[in-house]
Amino acid sequence: MDLPRKRKRGTILTIQGLNKLENAIKTKEYAENNGKRFTLDNLSNQTELDSHTLCKIFNCNVRVDKKSLVKCFKAFNLVLEADDYQSPLQPPIQPDGDYSLAPDVSVFYGRTAELVTLKQWIQVNRCQLIMVLGMGGMGKTSLIAKLMSGFTNSEFKYVIWRSLYHAPTVEETLTDLIHIVSHQQAVDLPKFPDQLISKLMQYLHQTRCLLVLDNLESILQWGGGGYYRPGFEGYGQLIRTIGESTHKSCLIIISREPPIAFSVLEKKANSVRLLILRGLLPEDGLKIFQSEGIDKTQAEWQILHNHYGGNPLILKIVITIIHFLFSSKIDLFLAQGITVFGDIYDLLDQQFQRLSDLEKTVIYSLAIHRQPLFMPELVRKIISPVTSQNLLATLANLKLRSLIECNSDGFTVQNNLREYVTSQFES
Numbered sequence: 001m002d003l004p005r006k007r008k009r010g011t012i013l014t015i016q017g018l019n020k021l022e023n024a025i026k027t028k029e030y031a032e033n034n035g036k037r038f039t040l041d042n043l044s045n046q047t048e049l050d051s052h053t054l055c056k057i058f059n060c061n062v063r064v065d066k067k068s069l070v071k072c073f074k075a076f077n078l079v080l081e082a083d084d085y086q087s088p089l090q091p092p093i094q095p096d097g098d099y100s101l102a103p104d105v106s107v108f109y110g111r112t113a114e115l116v117t118l119k120q121w122i123q124v125n126r127c128q129l130i131m132v133l134g135m136g137g138m139g140k141t142s143l144i145a146k147l148m149s150g151f152t153n154s155e156f157k158y159v160i161w162r163s164l165y166h167a168p169t170v171e172e173t174l175t176d177l178i179h180i181v182s183h184q185q186a187v188d189l190p191k192f193p194d195q196l197i198s199k200l201m202q203y204l205h206q207t208r209c210l211l212v213l214d215n216l217e218s219i220l221q222w223g224g225g226g227y228y229r230p231g232f233e234g235y236g237q238l239i240r241t242i243g244e245s246t247h248k249s250c251l252i253i254i255s256r257e258p259p260i261a262f263s264v265l266e267k268k269a270n271s272v273r274l275l276i277l278r279g280l281l282p283e284d285g286l287k288i289f290q291s292e293g294i295d296k297t298q299a300e301w302q303i304l305h306n307h308y309g310g311n312p313l314i315l316k317i318v319i320t321i322i323h324f325l326f327s328s329k330i331d332l333f334l335a336q337g338i339t340v341f342g343d344i345y346d347l348l349d350q351q352f353q354r355l356s357d358l359e360k361t362v363i364y365s366l367a368i369h370r371q372p373l374f375m376p377e378l379v380r381k382i383i384s385p386v387t388s389q390n391l392l393a394t395l396a397n398l399k400l401r402s403l404i405e406c407n408s409d410g411f412t413v414q415n416n417l418r419e420y421v422t423s424q425f426e427s
Contacts, residue, residue, distance in 0.1 A: 010063025010087070015154070017069075017084030018060055022126070024076035036270055037125045047075040051120075058123040060154040063087075095151060095210070097158040097180055102145040102212070107291070109312065110284025111143050114275065118147050121273050122210075122250055123155070129243035129269070131253045131262060134277035135402045136347050137313030140254045141214055143277065151210065156249075158209040165215040170234030173213075174200055181209055193234035197241050204242070204249035216255035217354070224356030224397060226260040240265060243272045256351060257401050276402060279310020288312060292319040293328060300330035307339060307415045314416065317343050340419040348420040351403070358386065358394050363403065363413060367421035372410030 013021065029038055040051045047054065049068055056062040057072055066085065073080045121127040134140045148159055158181050162173060174196035178186050181203040190196055203209070219232040228236055236259060242251045243265050258274075266272045280288075285305040294301060308314045318333070321341075326332040340348065352360065365381045366373060373381065379391060395411060398404040404411050413421070 011066050011069060011085045012063060012087075012154070013057060013060050013069065014084060014086050015060075017080070018058070020078060020084060021057075021073065021076065024073075024078050028076060040120050040124050043124065047072045055116075055119060055123060059119075060152075095153045095156045095159040096183075097156075097160045097209070099145075099148060099159050099161040099212070101163055102148060102161045103142055105142050105146045105149060108142060108146050109287045109291075110280050111139070111146070114143060114277065115147060117275065118143075119150075125273075126271065127250060127273050128245075128247060128271040129239065129251050129253070129265075129273075131255065131258060131266075131272075131274045132277060133255055133258055133274065133400060133402070135309075135311065136256055136351055137311045138277045138279065138402070139312045140277050142312075144212055144214075144252055144254055148210065148212070155208070156210045157207045159212075160209065161212045161214070163214045164218045164235075167218050167229070167232070170232060170238065171196060173235075174238070177211065178203065181207060193237060197234075197238050200238075201241060201245055201247060205245075205247040207248065209249040211249065211251045212254065213251065214254040216253050216259065217257050220255075220257060220259060222354050224257075224354070224359050226258050226262070226397075228259065236260070243269045257354065257397075276400065278402065279308075280305075280312055280315075281310070282306075285310050285312075285315060288315050289319060292316070293323065294319060294330065295328070298330045300334060303334065304330060304339075309414045309416065311416075314344050314347065338419075340416055340423060344416065345420060345423070348417060351401070352417075352420065355398075355403075356394075358390065359398055359403075361386075362391070362394055362398060363417070364421055364424075366404065366411060366413045367418040370418070372407070372412040374410040378411065 025038065025043070029035055033042075038046070040054060043054055044051050049057075049072060053064060053068050054072070056064045057069065066080075069085055070080045073084070118130070121130060132140050132144060145161075148161070151159060160177060160180055162168075162176070164173075170193050171191065174193065175189055178189060178196065178200050181200070186199070189199065216235075219229055219235055221227045221229050239251070239253065239259065239262070242249075262274070266274050279285075282302060282305055286301060289301045304318060305315065308318065318339075322328055322330060322333045352363070355363070361382055361384065362378065365378060369381060375388065375391060375395070379386060379388065382391075395404065395406075399406060403417065404413055406412075
């Protein structure tokens, strides 16, 4: 006797239903919140639905109870009609586009809070521009690749990943993006960046797309300041236009340092967000140690995790050396007294050499002093004259790059960066 097939319950919004709900929410935002987007907590209070359920509703590819959809619509004076929802029988379809250059994230550790935040910004707040900043090796690229892997064509029609590592011209990048989002239908494209940006914006307004530009620092000048290299200023115009214009799409920028005027754009545009990626939580760092065969009973793993600020790439480099040279014994490695070497040194050097002279001086001063310093003390430690205004701006830039830390005791640098700076004097 055949057992009855288990019925899959639950519904999802159709594109029509999602658009109807979003328009109603936007109308209420203008009427009651001065046009500012409701937060997830605010929407949760209005609908009496928990934030997890709301994220499922806006995601449009995870089933929810029909009663939840009715309740959500009712909160915004809508009636859920038959064309507003469906019971999907087929698995979600992946978006069109090109994200073959995105890294493989079949093995991924932690970042639960960061993923929740990004999904809220994209699915609920409908952010149009997101900047992800962090030191080299912190996992920015992997985080966004993991985020992308969860989207279907009900959320984005096109998903496109491009790296700026080899510094393509803005004209090349724009032409490439337009060809993809137009399904190769756009011909006789203009040649100038402003015209190409206008053309791209037409498609981003018509169709919901997710664009990712990785390695933005490759088109920024060395020496700090966030200025674009000569000939690459069009990227600044593209970022500004996507952040300020009204459209359906989202651009995610991944970089080790922010471009000029981004903080102003973030404050001015409600649809712009900044995520500074810090190190992994200790429990997630432990998973890396365990996956590489390091016994968690070795309490020294916590020393390594803290020393390297939870940087996942650096942790993997260190674990490889511990395996190869020290029979997987962390204590034997630590006994050498050297924790910055080889690829770790190169990684820190790449970021350090991009700094301005004043930024390098501040890092040197903090590293040599070894104890946290407040601004007045730091001004006295710096040999060359510096104004408090310039120092404050410099500290803010270094904090954005995650190269310094600040707390109630003052400003300081991470242990691995301190060792890197100290080695400069010894070489």
